[in-house]
Amino acid sequence: MTVRLLPWEGPDGKRCYLVSDGTGLVSRMADTVERVQLGMADELLGHAADLLADRRATPEQLRFLLGRMRESLTEVCRIAESRGERLAGPRRE
Template identity: 65%
Template sequence: MTDHAITPARLLPWTSAEGKSCYLLTDGSGRLSRAADAIESVQLCMADDLLDHATDMLGDERATTGQLRFLLTRMSEALTDVRRIAESRGARLLAYADAGDDTREDKGH
């Protein structure tokens, strides 16, 4: 085995025009990685904002069916984004944990 750790493919926080998942092979320090980090941050903030908005709307008896349907549509989109972020980060954590296990085995630990 070489001294270089295997870098896992990163699931990006967007899809192709055809709706397919996009991946990036990177060490995590490049321009595209930083762009993906920024987009993930925006997506997580948007999800937080939607949760706050949902709390307000659910407490408002005047909220209409149309308003609630619009909110649920946006929340569904946000949940899809958050699930993609969790999947991406979880896969990277597992890959790094596996790489750490290989390193300990190589050193006789």
């Protein structure tokens, strides 16, 4: 059994971990959530490029973009941390 950092937070905002062999339902669900989060981050980068190229973009639009990018970067960093831990080898619990 290994420990995996999941790509979502618990209701209290704390990190969620899964102890498993990596083949169960929750592991597959976590893989799916990671794929969706990474896809959304990629789409957000495209929107950011468009908005930043638009000289008519308002401060409110840019602030909104920055907020969504912060959320996305938080998710991407969590995914990178989780995958890095798995690459480093299994952590036994």
